Amino acid sequence: MPPKMAKAPYLGRLKLYWCKNDNIPILDHPICPKCKYETDKIQLTPPGDIRPAFENDLVRIRTTIDTTFGEGLGLLLIPKNNIYLINRTSGIDLSQEIIANGYVYGRFLYNVLRERFEFHPRQVGAKLLVYFADQNNIPLKHTVYLYEDSVPFIKEGKSILAPGIKRFDLGIEEGDFCIICYENEYISLGIAYSNGTTITEMVEKGYGKVAKNLRNQRSTIPLDEIIDSLKPRSWEQVYEANEDHMQFVVKEAQRFIRNTISHHSNINMTAVAYSGGKDSLCTLLLVYDTMGPKFEIFFADTGIELPETIENTLQVAKALGMQENVHINCANDKIWDLIEHLGPPARDYRFCCHGLKAQRINEIIDSVSSGEKVLSFLGQRRYESFSRAAEKRVYVNSFIPQQIAATPIKNWNALEVWLYILYYPHLVDGMRIDIPVNQLYFQEFERIGCYLCPASDLATLRILRDIHPQLMDKWDSWLKTYAKKYNLPNEWIKYGLWRFHHLDTQWKKYFEKHKIDYSSFGFDSPSVLRINKENSKYSDQTTILGEIFLPIDFRSLKPLLSVLTGTKHLKNDILQIHNHQFEFQLTQEGNFSIKSTRKKKDIEKFLHHLAGLILKSQNCANCGVCEDICPQNIICVKKKGTKYIPTINTTKNSPCIHCLKCITHCPLYQKTKGIELNQ
Numbered sequence: 001m002p003p004k005m006a007k008a009p010y011l012g013r014l015k016l017y018w019c020k021n022d023n024i025p026i027l028d029h030p031i032c033p034k035c036k037y038e039t040d041k042i043q044l045t046p047p048g049d050i051r052p053a054f055e056n057d058l059v060r061i062r063t064t065i066d067t068t069f070g071e072g073l074g075l076l077l078i079p080k081n082n083i084y085l086i087n088r089t090s091g092i093d094l095s096q097e098i099i100a101n102g103y104v105y106g107r108f109l110y111n112v113l114r115e116r117f118e119f120h121p122r123q124v125g126a127k128l129l130v131y132f133a134d135q136n137n138i139p140l141k142h143t144v145y146l147y148e149d150s151v152p153f154i155k156e157g158k159s160i161l162a163p164g165i166k167r168f169d170l171g172i173e174e175g176d177f178c179i180i181c182y183e184n185e186y187i188s189l190g191i192a193y194s195n196g197t198t199i200t201e202m203v204e205k206g207y208g209k210v211a212k213n214l215r216n217q218r219s220t221i222p223l224d225e226i227i228d229s230l231k232p233r234s235w236e237q238v239y240e241a242n243e244d245h246m247q248f249v250v251k252e253a254q255r256f257i258r259n260t261i262s263h264h265s266n267i268n269m270t271a272v273a274y275s276g277g278k279d280s281l282c283t284l285l286l287v288y289d290t291m292g293p294k295f296e297i298f299f300a301d302t303g304i305e306l307p308e309t310i311e312n313t314l315q316v317a318k319a320l321g322m323q324e325n326v327h328i329n330c331a332n333d334k335i336w337d338l339i340e341h342l343g344p345p346a347r348d349y350r351f352c353c354h355g356l357k358a359q360r361i362n363e364i365i366d367s368v369s370s371g372e373k374v375l376s377f378l379g380q381r382r383y384e385s386f387s388r389a390a391e392k393r394v395y396v397n398s399f400i401p402q403q404i405a406a407t408p409i410k411n412w413n414a415l416e417v418w419l420y421i422l423y424y425p426h427l428v429d430g431m432r433i434d435i436p437v438n439q440l441y442f443q444e445f446e447r448i449g450c451y452l453c454p455a456s457d458l459a460t461l462r463i464l465r466d467i468h469p470q471l472m473d474k475w476d477s478w479l480k481t482y483a484k485k486y487n488l489p490n491e492w493i494k495y496g497l498w499r500f501h502h503l504d505t506q507w508k509k510y511f512e513k514h515k516i517d518y519s520s521f522g523f524d525s526p527s528v529l530r531i532n533k534e535n536s537k538y539s540d541q542t543t544i545l546g547e548i549f550l551p552i553d554f555r556s557l558k559p560l561l562s563v564l565t566g567t568k569h570l571k572n573d574i575l576q577i578h579n580h581q582f583e584f585q586l587t588q589e590g591n592f593s594i595k596s597t598r599k600k601k602d603i604e605k606f607l608h609h610l611a612g613l614i615l616k617s618q619n620c621a622n623c624g625v626c627e628d629i630c631p632q633n634i635i636c637v638k639k640k641g642t643k644y645i646p647t648i649n650t651t652k653n654s655p656c657i658h659c660l661k662c663i664t665h666c667p668l669y670q671k672t673k674g675i676e677l678n679q
Contacts, residue, residue, distance in 0.1 A: 011047040011383045015413055016085070018042055018102035023231040024238055025050075025085060025099075027245045027416065034241045042104070045089040045097055049383035051414035052235065053084035053098070054442050061098065061108050064117045069129055069141050069179075076132040077105070077125065081232045085415065088446060092510050094459035098125075101229040103221075110459035112495060113514055117459070120177040123217045124226055127186040131223060134184040143179045144168040144190065144211065151182045157215040160190050162202035165210060170196035178211055189217040239423035246419055253408040254290040257377065260394060260406045261291070267404065269369045271296040271376045273361065274316070276309030276438050277448040279379030279409060281316065282417045285426060285435065286408055287377050293322050296368060298376065300360035301330035302352065304450040306468065308440045315436035320428060327368055329360040335452075336478075341621030342667055344482065347454045349501035351667035355623030358399040362628045365402045373402050380407045383414065399629060399665065443467060451475065454499035461496065488522045497521055501670065528611050528672050540597050548590040548611055556617040559647040562656050563613065563663065582606060609660060612669040619668055620644040626662040635662055 017039035018025055019032035026032055026039050044050065053061075062074025078084065078100070085099040086108075094110040094117075105125035111118050121129060133140040146154060150164025160180060172178060173195050180188045190211030194202070202208035239246070261270060272284045274297050287295055299313050317326045338355055339345070345352040365374050380391070394406045409417065425432050438448055444463050449455060451464060452475045465472045479493050492498065500507070503523040511518045531546040554570055561568045566579025573588035581602065583595040596603050616626075622644040626635050632654045637646045650656050663669055 009046055011049070011385070012381075012411060012413060014041070014044055014048045016042045016044060016048075016050055016099075016415075019241070020102050020229060022237075022241065023083075023101055023229060023233050024241045025083060025415070027242050029245065032241065033244055040102055042099060042102070044087045044099075044104075047090075047383055048087065049381075049414050050085045050087050050099070051446070052418050053086045054444075056442055056444050057086065058084060060117060060444060061119060064108065064119045065129075068119055069143075070133055070138040072136065072138055073129055073132055073140075076136065077128055079232075081234070083233045083235065083238055086446075092506060093457045101226075101231075103226070103229070110457065110462075112458060112510075115494075118177075121179070121189065123186075123189070123219065124221060126179045126189055126217070127219065127221070127223055127226060130179060130181060130184060130186045131227075140179065140181075141169045141171060142176055143181055144172075146180065146182045146187065148182060151187060154180060154187050154213060155218055157213055157218065159209050159213050160211040162199070162208045162210055163206045165199075165203050168196070168199060168203075168210075170200070172196045172199065180211070180213070186219055186223075188219065189214040235423065239419055242419060246416065246424060249412060249416055250286070250289075250420065250424065253286050253412075256393070256406075256408045257287055257290045260377075260408075261375065264375050264404060267373050267375045269296060269372070269374045270294070271298050271374050273298045273300070273376045273378050273403075273405075274313060275299075275379070275448065276305070276312045277379065278414070278417050278421060278437070278441060279381055279384075281312075281379070281435070281437070282409055282412070282420055283377050283379035283407075284316065284320075285421065285424075288320055288322075289426070293320060293325065295325065295377075296374075297322060297326045298361055298364050299326065299328045300357045300364070301328055302335065302356040302360070302450050303331040303333055304335050304356075304452055306440060306448070306451050306471075308438055309448055312436055312438040319433055319436055327364045329364050329367075331356045331360060338621050338623055339478070339482075341619060342623075344479070344498040345452070345454050346501040347499055348504075349667070349670055350454070351621075351623060351625075352450070352453075354399045354625050354665070355621075355667065358397070359624050359628055361400050361403060365400075369402075371402060373404060376403045376405055378405050378407050379409060380405075381409055381412055381414075381417075383412075398661065399625065401629060401631070440467075456499075458496050486522060489520055491516075491518075492521055497523075528615075529607055542596055542598075542600065542603065544594045544596075544603060546592055546594075546607075548586070548592060548607075548614065550590065550611065550614050551618060552586070552588055552590055552614060553618060554588065556645065557614060559645075560613050560617055562648045562650055563658060563660060564609070565658050584610075586610075608669070608672045609663050611672040612663040612666060615668040615671060616646055616663065616666050620646045621667070623667060625665050625667070629661045629665050631659060631661075632657060 015028040016025060017029060019035065019037055019039045021035050021037040022032060030039055032039050058078055062078050065074035065077055066072065082100065087097040087099060089095045089097055091109060093112050096108045098105045098108055103124040104122050106119055106121035108119050130140065144160060145166045145168065146164050147166050154160060172192050174192055176192045178190045178192050180190050190213055192211045193209055199210050202210060272287050272295060274280045274284055297317060317323050335352060335356060338351065342351055393410050396404055421435055421437060426435055440448055445460060451468060451471045479498055483492055503518065526549060528549050529546065531544055533545040535543045554575060558570060564577060566577050569576040575586040577584040581596055581598050586592045594603060620637060622637050626646065627637060634649050634654050634656060635646060636649060637644050648656060
């Protein structure tokens with residue numbers, strides 16, 4: 001049995017209410033500010049980060065509805081001139097709740113296995129599909145019609161059985177969402193256990209389970225109530241109704257900006273780290289509205305940015321009259337060198353963020369502030385990820401030690417960000433201007449990143465191939481070459497498994513559910529460390545014997561050994577390290593022994609550090625991270641032939657302080673995690 005997965009958490013407060021009287025979403029108010037009627041709180045699936053659905057989003061959703069349920073139903077269910085919200089939910093790939101008229105209409109997702117977009121209606125969406133199909137004489141597909149006698153059993157929550165079926169859509173496939181009806185009345189939703197051919201056989205025999213009954217989607221909301229909610233509305237009306245709320249969150253963010261600047265009055269330079277995305281744009285505008293153009297704009301160009309992102313950076317600076325304040329540092333083609341050494345970046349192996357983006361910011365700070373600390377405002381929000389939800393509002397990223405990062409929109413959701421960007425009055429020289437927005441957001445992109453970003457879902461990568469085929473052809477070609485080199489199957493590319501260094505539980509469960517053998521997908525990499533024997537029975541001292549499965553070249557390792565505490569002796573191809581914690585010995589073949597009175601976790605940490613140092617000495621990719629984060633500035637990386645050689649150069653005035661950041665921050669260090677036991 002696969003392990004049970006924890007439910008996805010809410011990453012912030014759920015702020016979405018809906019005024020049924022005005023048919024408008026209301027932020028964080030149980031009473032509508034416009035009509036004073038009581039609002040309904042919308043129950044969202046975690047993480048609860050709502051945003052507007054833009055026209056291209058809606059076009060894709062309508063097309064998918066037409067394909068699945070019947071031509072013309074997409075525009076009837078999702079008509080123009082109305083308000084639609086999207087709530088991103090957890091899933092194997094793209095998964096979004098579609099919210100309209102105060103109801104969750106359904107879930108729009110990308111089916112990884114079938115490589116297609118799908119719309120899975122909920123009760124209100126399905127009920128309206130039945131209604132519109134009937135009113136417009138459209139044959140409703142993906143539907144199962146019941147005999148009258150079976151209706152009470154389905155309403156009680158029983159499974160949909162073959163004897164109770166009057167007719168059904170032959171195009172149904174196993175796993176499809178089906179609308180369960182009696183004549184033209186919606187009864188429930190189901191998930192098909194079989195395809196149309198098998199269902200036909202079951203109905204003919206009068207035996208078998210046809211579909212699982214989704215009990216929580218049985219008909220409970222009156223159709224008249226749903227029809228009454230269908231009132232066209234505009235986004236201008238939404239902003240007007242939420243103006244007081246927006247003024248409140250804007251003033252709080254501006255107060256935070258002023259207080260943060262005041263608290264760091266000893267810092268001479270203020271900046272906004274801009275990425276070309278909505279959150280950094282929102283933050284830039286807040287800082288501008290608070291202090292005018294008296295700050296710098298930092299843009300870290302990873303060399304794999306999308307053209308729209310570069311263009312937007314320049315457009316925004318021009319709109320605000322801040323062209324002279326923009327500092328762009330480009331990594332050029334560095335990513336291609338890094339991936340040759342480290343493999344593709346992954347969600348759990350994001351060396352690209354540190355080796356490309358963070359390093360560019362470090363170089364900008366060095367050039368514009370002579371390495372002095374800079375106060376940078378970042379567009380980070382708690383709704384984006386669990387790690388960002390846990391971060392403090394003001395902090396220092398250890399990869400960018402000279403930057404004090406402050407996050408004014410930490411507690412904003414995406415709808416607040418968009419209302420501020422698109423409808424808040426932004427003034428330049430006393431005149432209101434329209435703010436340039438990255439056009440990718442209006443081409444179905446929910447987030448903006450590099451074109452080979454591992455955080456992208458397969459749906460986004462598919463859309464990106466249509467928009468920028470040349471960029472994606474280059475990346476796809478590299479992936480195919482890499483897969484061939486390491487004997488990885490086609491599924492490694494099909495499922496985008498390059499985006500994971502270790503296969504997570506969610507994907508394992510997905511493959512197991514669909515009976516897909518993932519043993520050949522390249523995720524069972526051997527451990528670099530193995531403990532063969534442990535003995536601590538007769539004293540407080542623990543003795544451990546084991547192996548390090550890495551090629552060891554003591555000549556390359558020797559220049560790095562000063563980062564470890566203690567005395568080091570290297571003689572006859574044997575390395576000895578002695579300090580107050582350990583007595584350690586390592587042979588050229590990788591056999592080691594260690595004696596210590598420390599706890600086992602401390603011993604394992606030391607072994608990981610040593611393995612990381614060995615990997616660094618042999619496989620350095622010249623990412624530049626260790627050179628940037630070393631507080632003593634004593635690390636340099638030189639090229640010798642085709643290899644990069646990292647070296648520690650200590651002096652009396654600049655000794656190594658044994659912080660170990662050059663190991664723990666190295667991308668290769670992640671490859672040392674996990675110790676195999678063989679006792």
